[in-house]
Amino acid sequence: xxxxxxxxxxxxxxxxxxxxxxxxxxxxxxxxxxxxxxxxxxxxxxxxxxxxxxxxxxxxxxxxxxxxxxxxxxxxxxxxxxxxxxxxxxxxxxxxxxxxxxxxxxxxxxxxxxxxxxxxxxxxxxxxxxxxxxxxxxxxxxxxxxxxxxxxxxxxxxxxxxxxxxxxxxxx
Amino acid sequence: xxxxxxxxxxxxxxxxxxxxxxxxxxxxxxxxxxxxxxxxxxxxxxxxxxxxxxxxxxxxxxxxxxxxxxxxxxxxxxxxxxxxxxxxxxxxxxxxxxxxxxxxxxxxxxxxxxxxxxxxxxxxxxxxxxxxxxxxxxxxxxxxxxxxxxxxxxxxxxxxxxxxxxxxxxxxxxxxxxxxxxxxxxxxxxxxxxxxxxxxxxxxxxxxxxxxxxxxxxxxxxxxxxxxxxxxxxxxxxxxxxxxxxxxxxxxxxxxxxxxxxxxxxxxxxxxxxxxxxxxxxxxxxxxxxxxxxxxxxxxxxxxxxxxxxxxxxxxxxxxxxxxxxxxxxxxxxxxxxxxxxxxxxxxxxxxxxxxxxxxxxxxxxxxxxxxxxxxxxxxxxxxxxxxxxxxxxxxxxxxxxxxxxxxxxxxxxxxxxxxxxxxxxxxxxx
Numbered sequence: 001x002x003x004x005x006x007x008x009x010x011x012x013x014x015x016x017x018x019x020x021x022x023x024x025x026x027x028x029x030x031x032x033x034x035x036x037x038x039x040x041x042x043x044x045x046x047x048x049x050x051x052x053x054x055x056x057x058x059x060x061x062x063x064x065x066x067x068x069x070x071x072x073x074x075x076x077x078x079x080x081x082x083x084x085x086x087x088x089x090x091x092x093x094x095x096x097x098x099x100x101x102x103x104x105x106x107x108x109x110x111x112x113x114x115x116x117x118x119x120x121x122x123x124x125x126x127x128x129x130x131x132x133x134x135x136x137x138x139x140x141x142x143x144x145x146x147x148x149x150x151x152x153x154x155x156x157x158x159x160x161x162x163x164x165x166x167x168x169x170x171x172x
Numbered sequence: 173x174x175x176x177x178x179x180x181x182x183x184x185x186x187x188x189x190x191x192x193x194x195x196x197x198x199x200x201x202x203x204x205x206x207x208x209x210x211x212x213x214x215x216x217x218x219x220x221x222x223x224x225x226x227x228x229x230x231x232x233x234x235x236x237x238x239x240x241x242x243x244x245x246x247x248x249x250x251x252x253x254x255x256x257x258x259x260x261x262x263x264x265x266x267x268x269x270x271x272x273x274x275x276x277x278x279x280x281x282x283x284x285x286x287x288x289x290x291x292x293x294x295x296x297x298x299x300x301x302x303x304x305x306x307x308x309x310x311x312x313x314x315x316x317x318x319x320x321x322x323x324x325x326x327x328x329x330x331x332x333x334x335x336x337x338x339x340x341x342x343x344x345x346x347x348x349x350x351x352x353x354x355x356x357x358x359x360x361x362x363x364x365x366x367x368x369x370x371x372x373x374x375x376x377x378x379x380x381x382x383x384x385x386x387x388x389x390x391x392x393x394x395x396x397x398x399x400x401x402x403x404x405x406x407x408x409x410x411x412x413x414x415x416x417x418x419x420x421x422x423x424x425x426x427x428x429x430x431x432x433x434x435x436x437x438x439x440x441x442x443x444x445x446x447x448x449x450x451x452x453x454x455x456x457x458x459x460x461x462x463x464x465x466x467x468x469x470x471x472x473x474x475x476x477x478x479x480x481x482x483x484x485x486x487x488x489x490x491x492x493x494x495x496x497x498x499x500x501x502x503x504x505x506x507x508x509x510x511x512x513x514x515x516x517x518x519x520x521x522x523x524x525x526x527x528x529x530x531x532x533x534x535x536x537x538x539x540x541x542x543x544x545x546x547x548x549x550x551x552x553x554x555x556x557x558x559x560x561x562x563x564x565x566x567x568x569x570x571x572x573x574x575x576x577x578x579x580x581x582x583x584x585x586x587x588x589x590x591x592x593x594x595x596x597x598x599x600x601x602x603x
Contacts, residue, residue, distance in 0.1 A: 016341065021363035024346040062365040062522075063346030065305045077306065081267035082466055083424035085512045086504050120349060120516060121267040121466075122306055125424035125496065126431045135308035 002044050006033055010048055019049045023059045027066050036067040064120075072108045074153055077119035077132040080105075084121075087128035088142070095143035099150050113154065175398050175410070175418055176391070177434045180278030186313055189320035192281040200397035202331045204289045208400070210241075213293035217396065219404035221416030226261055226352070226389030227464060227493040229482040238376035239294050239384050256384035258296040259361070260287050260393055262303040262310070263345055263352040266465035267516055268498040271420040272390040274432055276303075276310035279394075280317040284340070286393030288321075289400055291338045294386055299340045302357055305347045314342055349520035353569060354387040356522065367524040368569035391420060413438035415481035423449040425499030426456050432496075438484070441497065442476040456501040460585055464493020466513050467574030469581035470500070489581070505601035506586035507593050510579050511539035517575035525568040531558050532575055539579075547594035555583060 002010070009029045013022050026049060030041050037045075037060055046053040060066050067075075078096060080089060093105065096116055100109040108115040124130040127139030138149055179187050179195060187195065204213050218233025239256060260283065264272040275283055283301075291299045303311055318340055325332035348366050350356040355369035358380050379385025395417065399407045408416045415438035422432045428450030435444070441461065445451065452458055460470045463480060469490035471478070478488045485492045500509055518532040535558050541547050559580040562572040583590060593599055 017363075021361065023363040024360070028344075028346060058365060059346075059363070063348055065345075065347035080512075081516055082462075082509060082512050083268050083498055086425050086498070086500075086509070119306070120265050120520065121269070123264050123270040123273040125268055125270045125498070126422065128424060128430075132306060132308075137309070 002030070002048065003033065006030055007048075010045075019051070023049060023051065023056060024063060024066065027056070027060055031066060036070050038070075042068075070108070071115040072112045074114050074133050076114055076116045077122065078105065078116060079120070079122045079124070079128070079130045080118040081121035083125035084129040089129045091143050092129050092131075092141045092146060095146045096150075099146060114150070174434055176275065176282070176394050176420060177278065179282065180274065186277065186279050186317075187281060189281060189317065189324060192279075196401075197281055197397075198285055198331055200401040201285050201288050201292075204292055204400050205331070205334055210293045210295055213289065213400060216404050217293070217399060220395075220399045220407040221404075221411075222392065222395055222399065222407070223416075223482055224389055225391040225395075225419065225495070227266065227467075227491070229492060232388065232392055235376065235388075236290075236294060236386060238374060239386055240377065241295060256294060256296045256386075257298050257300060257380045258287065258290045258294050259300040259302055259357065259380065259385060259387045260390055261352065261354065261357060261387050262301055262307070262390050263357065264307070264390070265304055265349045265352050266467065266494050266496075267513070268424055268462065269422070269465045269494040269496045270424070271422055271432055271494060271496055273307060273310060274420065275390050275394050276307065277313060280310070280313045281321075282394050282397065283390055284314075284317055284321060286396040287340065288338065289396050290386065290388060290393060292334065296386075297338065299338055300361060300380075301340070301342045302345060302351065302361060303342060304345050304351070311342070311344055318342065348522070349516075350522040350571065353571065355569075357387060358385065365522070367522050368571075370568075410436055411438050411481075412436040413440075413479040413481065413484070415479065415483075419480070419495050421448075421480060422494075422496030423499065424496065425461075426453045426501040426504070427451065427499060428453055438479040438481045440477050440479055441471075444480065444497065445476070445499070452499075452501060456503055458499060459502045459504075460500040460506070460582075462493075462498040462500075462578055463490050464495050465498070466516060467491075467577055468493040469577045470585055471581075472585055491577075503601065505543070505599055506582055506589045507539065507543050508599065508601065510582045511536070511543050513578050514539055514575065517571075521571065521575075525572075527562055528567045528572040528575075531562050532572065534558060535562075535576070535579060542590060542593045543599055545593070545597040545599070547590075547597070549594065551594060552583060552587070552590050555579065559583075 010026055013025055026045050027037055030045055031037055043053055046056040060068055100114055106117045122130045124139050129141040130139045214236050222232040223229045262272055287299050345351050350366040351360045353368055356366035360366040361380055375385045410418050417437045418434055419437045420432050420434055421444050424430045433448045458473050460472045462468050463485055471490050475488050478484050482492045514536045518536040521528045521532050523529040538551050538555055542551055559576040562576045564573045
């Protein structure tokens with residue numbers, strides 16, 4: 001079920017877009033609240049837009065920034081494009097995997113705090129390697145800098161993590 | 173002398189509407205709006221020699237001239253007759269390109285002024301900004317700038333009166349490289365998958381929602397206010413070595429000072445790398461470079477004196493593309509670099525046509541094998557065959573030909589490295 005808050009935002013969206021053009025934006029509104037698009041969310045958004053679920057699914061699966069699987073509290077977009085690769089992507093990737101306890105990318109840490117995703121060039125090539133955590137850009141990365149950044153997000157995480165757990169519980 | 177970047181302070185906040193106007197901002201919009209007809213502006217842009225700076229290099233004036241004019245003669249009431257659209261392509265996703273980010277974050281009003289002049293010149297009713305999702309800071313700054321202009325248009329400010337008849341909408345992409353291709357972008361704006369459309373009909377005739385539409389890159393649109401303000405002759409004269417205008421050139425890779433510089437169009441790669449980027453990092457030697465992002469052909473140190481402009485680079489066997497150079501140094505593996513590039517292209521192929529959808533993962537898997545020491549004799553020939561099957565005319569759009577440009581040229585210039593990987597069954601750059 002879409003929440004009242006989500007419905008209000010979706011109604012706002014339809015004030016400036018037709019239902020058809022609003023598909024990806026509508027998914028992003030719901031994703032902003034829930035972190036990802038579950039089958040149930042997809043069903044509800046399709047019903048709201050008057051679209052076939054399968055049509056909306058073709059859009060949901062096409063775009064990189066619409067998540068059809070659950071993600072952690074923070075989404076890390078690690079640039080794996082060419083300039084970052086030349087400038088030391090590999091040691092940065094290794095440190096992230098070690099720190100998050102992941103065998104490979106993409107993946108979500110066991111504490112559900114971070115999801116690590118590969119991303120296309122973030123347009124910060126003069127300060128490569130680069131990554132984003134949520135909407136924040138981090139440049140000139142080194143393994144040591146990865147430790148600092150993750151520590152920062154972890155230290156502010158205690159209350160946030162419990163909120164995220166509540167969010168997941170609500171969906172069930 | 174700076175033009176496009178004159179208001180950009182590195183690391184600082186961009187100018188507000190009031191500050192931008194205090195430095196002469198929106199004077200060009202006022203001049204266009206009250207002193208020129210749409211046709212005058214188009215003629216000026218054509219004379220300026222401006223070409224599309226998103227990578228394709230199509231003459232901007234010609235692109236604009238294909239837009240039908242329902243009004244016939246020019247009029248000073250834009251938006252009352254036409255039902256066309258103009259779109260700013262701010263979906264900068266080309267690996268190695270980081271110039272549009274600088275323009276959007278550094279001086280959002282310049283980009284919006286360019287877009288508004290284009291909308292007036294093309295008699296468009298709506299203007300869109302198509303921005304990539306990851307440019308979160310640019311999104312915030314653009315929203316603020318649009319709000320400032322909207323507020324000014326409701327405050328009786330005569331310069332912005334016409335703004336009320338042109339809607340400017342910011343669309344934030346859900347993320348896919350194909351959105352940067354202009355017809356893919358239109359499909360994305362319409363709410364669908366960003367697959368390419370057949371051309372003809374060209375977007376200027378049948379574009380967004382079936383209406384005439386012009387799609388221009390951020391940097392291209394940022395040139396427009398200056399051309400209107402100071403004239404086509406002035407703009408042409410800014411170029412060097414027979415080229416017109418200015419260009420934001422970028423350098424990334426193992427140089428001392430990676431970055432972006434506003435320079436005359438036609439500056440050489442040598443000047444850019446050795447003077448502006450401070451030369452190669454200690455002990456490293458330049459082995460090759462991609463002149464304009466991931467989808468351009470490799471050139472080598474032998475091409476350093478080639479002017480970085482559309483025609484000279486085409487003659488040299490590559491493309492200007494985005495004008496952001498990616499350097500390959502002698503301690504970086506050319507096979508690994510080709511593998512990185514093809515991994516990107518295989519991932520971003522939209523899957524619409526078979527050669528691209530299936531061919532690119534195949535090139536990636538052969539490159540994986542070669543780089544990991546599993547290469548076999550015949551792999552190089554297989555890669556060359558795949559490049560041929562993905563060449564222009566074999567696929568639906570320009571994505572796959574762009575994807576194999578760096579690969580085919582790497583096989584040409586660095587062939588011995590590919591052979592050595594296969595012979596020795598290892599990558600010697602990994603120590």
